[in-house]
Amino acid sequence: MTGRHVLIADDHPLTLVGLALAARAALPGIAVDSAASIGEAERVIAQRNTGYKLVLLDFVLPDARGFSGFLQLQHVLGNTPIVMVSAHRDRVIIEAAKALGAAGFLSKSLPLDEMSAALRRIAEGETIFPPSDTSSADAQSARDLISTLSGAQLKVMLALADGRMNKQIAGDLDITEATVKAHLTAIFRKLGVNNRAQALLAMQPLLGDAAAPS
Template sequence: MIREGLALAARVAMPELTIDSVGSIAEAEAAIGRHRGYRLALLDLILPDARGFSGFLRLQHALGDVPIVIVSSRQQPELIEAARALGAAGYLSKAQPLDETLGSLRAILAGKTVFPACSGKAQADVSEARARIAGLSGAQLRVLMALADGRLNKQIAGDLGVTEATIKAHLTAIFRKLGVNNRTQAILAMQPLLAEQGDGAE
């Protein structure tokens, strides 16, 4: 219902745009395969075929440089900062007024990013975690976030369109840069960016 309402409002406010609306990452990938030239993608983190940021990573791979905006009822600072770190163009609340959402989308289409402000201890914890991963490349960060979503090397390779050998090489570099020895320690290093990402309805 939220998806349909947002699509309808966007069509009224920005009639020059053609809008596709789908209910899963697989459907989105199919639409991207059929139609090129997308300017913006809106993504709900809770979808039937995605867990955590895995859907974001798949869309990012399929869309290339097209900005992706997360629209969610979850507003935890760690989720917002994880989205920012992964390269999202914005993080919008489902609860905010529709005109505010449309204003944010116009700003993002104009090349800006839109994120809520984070504050307090959670922001400090997130900042520390971000500092730990600052030395990771974009590809290494995507691998680490997919790893934290519980995905196997083969699944991560499929999501990112690379070989399993490439994933293993990325993991070796990630462990070295984070100063850890295994997957569990790497995930613990990322914990402030991963808290409360469990599955559940929005």
């Protein structure tokens, strides 16, 4: 169910007000729910049984690292379009958002009319991302590789990029260490690598400095 609600997850009150105005202008009659963290967003989603038309997600939230928050909400929401919003236009982040299945990537600095126009188009099924240099063979290769990973494998890969060890990954994802090891084995096979460091190097064009092995 798409519902007649939009969820905005952003911990900056002024930005939240602006995004809510843009959402209401884009989708007249829409109701807006808000959250200041991923945990709060998950609680709001659990209480809302009519589904969401769109979710606007701040890339930087206090309880998220990298794309971990996006992946958590994506898992909970299924096919609901999630639009990343950010104060920055980092090419690596934009390309990763696109590869991970975001419905769009919008700058917080967009004028209200442009923001609302973009949200209207996304609600109608379009994907909207800023122009970026997609000619990089490395970035294209990394996108192709990451698209072969399952949702669970992708979560483990991103946790790996955050520098977490198997025990930490298991605790964060609520799975066993044996399951983490099984996912890593599958990831290495799909990426054509032999170890964690090589996997991080393969993903570095998309995940940036976070994926640089120490």
